[in-house]
Amino acid sequence: MNRAILLLSHGNLASAMKESVELIAGIQQQLFALCMDDQVTLDSFSRELEAAVNQLLDRYKEIIILADIKGGTPCNAATLQVLKNSRVQVIAGFHLGLVIESCLSPVSPKELLANTSRSICYINPHKY
Template identity: 30%
Template sequence: MIGIVVSGHINFATGMGSAVKAIAGEQDQMAFIDFVETMSTEELEVALREAAKQVDDGEGVLFLTDIPGGSPCNRAMSILMDTDNVELLAGVNLPMIANAAFEREDSTLPELVETLLEIGHSCLQDMRKELQAMMAPEPELECEDGL
């Protein structure tokens, strides 16, 4: 099973961990690492490396971070650059993280990355437009022969 490490600023990771547990139940090989004010970026990287080792059973590790270019992303990028079978997605949301828990057992690491990217793109919605589309009247069908 693919190991997953979720990281983000302040309580992003542990908050997502609580939500994932409520949605998908307790998860093996999944770690949630917060980057809090009292941590240096070096300490964050040490924690991320240790978490990756703990969740990896040989099928790879996927890092999921909050902000592209933020410290959790940048430190996970350092691990990506010097560690085999590691991938990183930044800018993730709860649907992506929860689905990672559901999809990782029957996927390869590259397949899981693609699936989560699709989910991330599809779950961002303008709800006013969605509501307006639902409330729009059905167009009348024209029948040439009067039936």
């Protein structure tokens, strides 16, 4: 599997998620994190992301970007990358199971979503 997984988030969520994944699954050489702080604009984050994407595309066949929330600045910046390069794919709304599956499974992004969406469930036994 020759693809990079790039986590994007507001605050330190992406870095913390990377640490959590590696606590469970061991070091993931293909997993990267890019965090956005409150001083960053869409333009500056887009430039930073483009530089990271270009570096990763030198080493990997494709990149799956996992952004924290749809419509947020990290996701919007990632969408700009999709428009520039067909080797970049974006999924908005990540969770620990999705990131682990992305690192360990060679399936397509659509299959990743199908596989991991089943892991999100309501546990409480009461009916509402």
